Amino acid sequence: MKNNHRKGWMEGDIFQFLITSLKGISQVILIENALTGVIILIAITSTSFLLGVVSLLSSIIGTFIGKIGGADEAKIKQGLFGYNSVLTGIALTLYMSGPYHWIIALFGAAVTAILTASMMHTMKYLELPVLTTPFIILTWFMLLVTYRLKVINLTKELVPQDLSNWKLNIEGDINWIEGTFSGIGQIFFLDNTLSGIILFIAVFLAGWRLGLFAVVGNAVALLVSYWLGAEHLLIYEGLYGYNAILAMIAVGSVYNDNKQWVQPLLTGILAAILTVPLTASVATWLLPYGLPALTMPFVLSTLIILGARKVLPRL
Amino acid sequence: MKNNHRKGWMEGDIFQFLITSLKGISQVILIENALTGVIILIAITSTSFLLGVVSLLSSIIGTFIGKIGGADEAKIKQGLFGYNSVLTGIALTLYMSGPYHWIIALFGAAVTAILTASMMHTMKYLELPVLTTPFIILTWFMLLVTYRLKVINLTKELVPQDLSNWKLNIEGDINWIEGTFSGIGQIFFLDNTLSGIILFIAVFLAGWRLGLFAVVGNAVALLVSYWLGAEHLLIYEGLYGYNAILAMIAVGSVYNDNKQWVQPLLTGILAAILTVPLTASVATWLLPYGLPALTMPFVLSTLIILGARKVLPRL
Amino acid sequence: MKNNHRKGWMEGDIFQFLITSLKGISQVILIENALTGVIILIAITSTSFLLGVVSLLSSIIGTFIGKIGGADEAKIKQGLFGYNSVLTGIALTLYMSGPYHWIIALFGAAVTAILTASMMHTMKYLELPVLTTPFIILTWFMLLVTYRLKVINLTKELVPQDLSNWKLNIEGDINWIEGTFSGIGQIFFLDNTLSGIILFIAVFLAGWRLGLFAVVGNAVALLVSYWLGAEHLLIYEGLYGYNAILAMIAVGSVYNDNKQWVQPLLTGILAAILTVPLTASVATWLLPYGLPALTMPFVLSTLIILGARKVLPRL
Numbered sequence: 001m002k003n004n005h006r007k008g009w010m011e012g013d014i015f016q017f018l019i020t021s022l023k024g025i026s027q028v029i030l031i032e033n034a035l036t037g038v039i040i041l042i043a044i045t046s047t048s049f050l051l052g053v054v055s056l057l058s059s060i061i062g063t064f065i066g067k068i069g070g071a072d073e074a075k076i077k078q079g080l081f082g083y084n085s086v087l088t089g090i091a092l093t094l095y096m097s098g099p100y101h102w103i104i105a106l107f108g109a110a111v112t113a114i115l116t117a118s119m120m121h122t123m124k125y126l127e128l129p130v131l132t133t134p135f136i137i138l139t140w141f142m143l144l145v146t147y148r149l150k151v152i153n154l155t156k157e158l159v160p161q162d163l164s165n166w167k168l169n170i171e172g173d174i175n176w177i178e179g180t181f182s183g184i185g186q187i188f189f190l191d192n193t194l195s196g197i198i199l200f201i202a203v204f205l206a207g208w209r210l211g212l213f214a215v216v217g218n219a220v221a222l223l224v225s226y227w228l229g230a231e232h233l234l235i236y237e238g239l240y241g242y243n244a245i246l247a248m249i250a251v252g253s254v255y256n257d258n259k260q261w262v263q264p265l266l267t268g269i270l271a272a273i274l275t276v277p278l279t280a281s282v283a284t285w286l287l288p289y290g291l292p293a294l295t296m297p298f299v300l301s302t303l304i305i306l307g308a309r310k311v312l313p314r315l
Numbered sequence: 316m317k318n319n320h321r322k323g324w325m326e327g328d329i330f331q332f333l334i335t336s337l338k339g340i341s342q343v344i345l346i347e348n349a350l351t352g353v354i355i356l357i358a359i360t361s362t363s364f365l366l367g368v369v370s371l372l373s374s375i376i377g378t379f380i381g382k383i384g385g386a387d388e389a390k391i392k393q394g395l396f397g398y399n400s401v402l403t404g405i406a407l408t409l410y411m412s413g414p415y416h417w418i419i420a421l422f423g424a425a426v427t428a429i430l431t432a433s434m435m436h437t438m439k440y441l442e443l444p445v446l447t448t449p450f451i452i453l454t455w456f457m458l459l460v461t462y463r464l465k466v467i468n469l470t471k472e473l474v475p476q477d478l479s480n481w482k483l484n485i486e487g488d489i490n491w492i493e494g495t496f497s498g499i500g501q502i503f504f505l506d507n508t509l510s511g512i513i514l515f516i517a518v519f520l521a522g523w524r525l526g527l528f529a530v531v532g533n534a535v536a537l538l539v540s541y542w543l544g545a546e547h548l549l550i551y552e553g554l555y556g557y558n559a560i561l562a563m564i565a566v567g568s569v570y571n572d573n574k575q576w577v578q579p580l581l582t583g584i585l586a587a588i589l590t591v592p593l594t595a596s597v598a599t600w601l602l603p604y605g606l607p608a609l610t611m612p613f614v615l616s617t618l619i620i621l622g623a624r625k626v627l628p629r630l
Numbered sequence: 631m632k633n634n635h636r637k638g639w640m641e642g643d644i645f646q647f648l649i650t651s652l653k654g655i656s657q658v659i660l661i662e663n664a665l666t667g668v669i670i671l672i673a674i675t676s677t678s679f680l681l682g683v684v685s686l687l688s689s690i691i692g693t694f695i696g697k698i699g700g701a702d703e704a705k706i707k708q709g710l711f712g713y714n715s716v717l718t719g720i721a722l723t724l725y726m727s728g729p730y731h732w733i734i735a736l737f738g739a740a741v742t743a744i745l746t747a748s749m750m751h752t753m754k755y756l757e758l759p760v761l762t763t764p765f766i767i768l769t770w771f772m773l774l775v776t777y778r779l780k781v782i783n784l785t786k787e788l789v790p791q792d793l794s795n796w797k798l799n800i801e802g803d804i805n806w807i808e809g810t811f812s813g814i815g816q817i818f819f820l821d822n823t824l825s826g827i828i829l830f831i832a833v834f835l836a837g838w839r840l841g842l843f844a845v846v847g848n849a850v851a852l853l854v855s856y857w858l859g860a861e862h863l864l865i866y867e868g869l870y871g872y873n874a875i876l877a878m879i880a881v882g883s884v885y886n887d888n889k890q891w892v893q894p895l896l897t898g899i900l901a902a903i904l905t906v907p908l909t910a911s912v913a914t915w916l917l918p919y920g921l922p923a924l925t926m927p928f929v930l931s932t933l934i935i936l937g938a939r940k941v942l943p944r945l
Contacts, residue, residue, distance in 0.1 A: 065942070066942070068944065069938070069941075069942025069943070069944050069945050070942055070943045070944035070945075071941055071942050072941075111904065114934060114935070114938045114942070114945070115934055115938070117937070117938035117940075117941035117942045117945075118933070118934045118935075118936075118937030118938040118941070119937070120941050121756070121937045121938070121940040121941050122756055122937060125440055125755055125756065126436070126437055126440065141907070141908065141911040142907065142911070144910070144911035144914040144915055145907045145910045145911045145914070147793065147796055147798060147910070147914040147917075148798060148860060148861070148909075148910035148911070148913055148914055149855075149858040149859050149860055149906075149907065149910050150798060150800050150858070150859025150860075151857075151858045151859045152858075159794065160792070160793035160794040161794065162475070162477065162603075162792065162794070163462065163475035163603060163604060163605070164474065164475040164476065164477070164605075166462055168462060168463060168465060170465050225464075227466075228464040228465070228466045228467075229464050229465025229466045230463065230464055230465075231463070274426065276464075277456070277457065277460045277464065278456065279463075280459070280460040280462070280463035280464050281456040281457070281459035281460045281463070283463055284459040284460070284462040284463055284604075285459055285604070287462075288603055288792075288793060288918055289793060289914075289915070290793070290794075303433070304429060304430055304433045305429070305433075306433075307432070307433030307434070307436045307437060308384070308429045308430070308432035308433040308436070310432075310433075310436040311384075311386055311387075311432035311433070311435050311436050312380070312381070312384025312385055312386050312429070312432045313384070313385045314383065314384050314385035315384050315385075315429070315432075440755055441751070441752055441755065477790070477792065477918075478777065478790035478918060478919060478920070479789070479790040479791065479792070479920075481777055483777060483778060483780060485780050540779075542781075543779040543780070543781045543782075544779050544780025544781045545778065545779055545780075546778070589741065591779075592771070592772065592775045592779065593771065594778075595774070595775040595777070595778035595779050596770075596771040596772070596774035596775045596778070598778055599774040599775070599777040599778055599919075600774055600919070602777075603918055618748070619744060619745055619748045620744070620748075621748075622747070622748030622749070622751045622752060623699070623744045623745070623747035623748040623751070625747075625751040626699075626701055626702075626747035626748070626750050626751050627695070627696070627699025627700055627701050627744070627747045628699070628700045629698065629699050629700035630699050630700075630744070630747075
């Protein structure tokens, strides 16, 4: 009897743990909602089965490290030890080649959880969130590793380039519909329309306010990047959109105590606009290393606004 | 009647706001003095009318953002939300070309004020001033943007270069008199003798102690950079001087509680000396990106000394 | 009489100061033990007399600056103002050429002590140690200076390279015995077997636990770097080992309150493993500047683990 009871408790425990891991996936878009996590997982898996498996495993690994490391239970349950690991897992799987690339990706997901803890400690003093910084830093470091260790290799996509040889060519057609859905998809490195549609559903399901902010952030990025003369191919692929969506949700909705409309919308739009030049400059800065900008423009824009708000309370 | 009274109050308000904006200009050289601000504005305008207008507008924009953002009134009144915006405004106007460059410059000045607020929050914990860090970071980022967005372009001056192709050539004559006045002029990106003379007047007017520190800092930089074999052209143009002047004023006078002579002078000279190798290394570090060092050597030297003083109180 | 007494006191003072300076040398490997310092000095001097003299002088200079600056006596006595200066002194002597290189090295050692104080202030808020960060930052900056100031030059060894031209070639034999002793030697930039043996003696003398952690850290690095396909020449020269040794000692022994075996050993090994990819990526990152990785992989690995431990107490 007691054994059964014990077993029942363990099943509940495992179920709870899985829920937390799904929240870890939804936290990538700053949402704590297991169902949103499931739908995101469907969007990822519909593009690539391997990526889906890696995403779920990475979130499990990150959450598990939070648990055995003895982190604050409340933070673990919000999925805060999962989302950076999810992103690292996906990014390393995509950008690395070679027979062991997914093992390296899962190892990276594990180290990301440790780095997340470390950065949480650092940012605590500034009363600012770590956002996706651990994922970005770790992924950049791991991609640079490939130049020196034979066991892993970069994909052909990422090529270091001299800034002095760089020529800007913005030519090309933009399919605005596809560009719209690629924007949200690129948060998870997906650039097909179907995944984009599913992801929008996932966000709206967590709250129509969040959904609306995502839509507006995306629209702002498309317009501003086009108007400033960004490369059309990148706009089309959603590479100017995903940071704006995240920044708009973070600044306008998640970290905004004020639940009225005007001020959150305006500050959110400001954050979304800032991601456009930030995307351009981070990409330029990384050019000699051939590294992708990842979500750094989102992190910079959001931290600037959230930090400024401590000094400019009406922002 | 009431209306008139109200109008009178508003005029006073606008006057007060203008005074604050002028202080914003003087704060570039760590001085809170509206008259010094006016004279600096004359020095800038005598070189370029556009730069003068941009400087004043940038300070107004920065101060205005501080005000509508709801920042601490005391800090706003000291001009602390103006000086970084002034420098960004000038730098972007000078380094960018294209029809919209001054609009971009004023937009940059606005964002600089937000970044200043954000960095004030960060540095508060370290009990250290932000100095000109917001201006430097924002200007570097905006200059990198030009490689990716068609609407703005860099001037031909800023060319990325491979460090492996770099050859040091220090040849060239130095006109020591002109070099002296270019040093202080370069704080505002001016390299003519007249502007330099006016700027020295502006500093001495705010206090002969400040003036003396500026003169000594400049002399130290000229001698040390020449003795260590820096490029003569750069010494001549004052590019080794302006950081030393700022560091000497900051460390020796503004952030030094001890108003005696020996210790402030010695620490100030140390700070000024440090800016010389720092100018050399920051310039080398930025070479692959073709970015200017701006006032980064001043910021690094000053923060090192001010930070060290918290642990080494007799420094 | 009084004079004699006074003289006696001064002799004692000088003796105490020398002991502290020797501790400054032993603190490079996170050990506070004057005898260990003496043996390390023997290891260095047996390789190069000049390096031995520079090491001792650098520690004396660093400690002296702590004293006249008025730092906390307890920290000075632990040798905490010496070790970064020692490393800077050695590194600049080795990497620079030209008639004044050792003077520049000693000047660098002095500035390192000031930078150390500044970083102590910064890290105090995070409750994390500065480790060898001041040495690394200062040495990188000083090496970049050589491109712009004629008075000092880099050795031919350090050559900036385009990442796009980089080809990984791991070929070459490894002498595992020599590789083992080079690993610990490289902490002090020594790569001969004799110095390595003497250094192991120095560590074991300070405690067999410390010695064991050093041995394990070294072994982990050799195996992991070989298994991941690092360049054999670098493994042979100990360039994958020294960071692992330091990280293992720091994380497993020095900053671990728990004096049992299993947990410290496991976390230490994790820290040692992390230094291997970190060495690879830091080296890649610095390639365009031709700068050496120094002990940055150790610092990053250690700070990540120590920081994470504040949030994950069971790590």
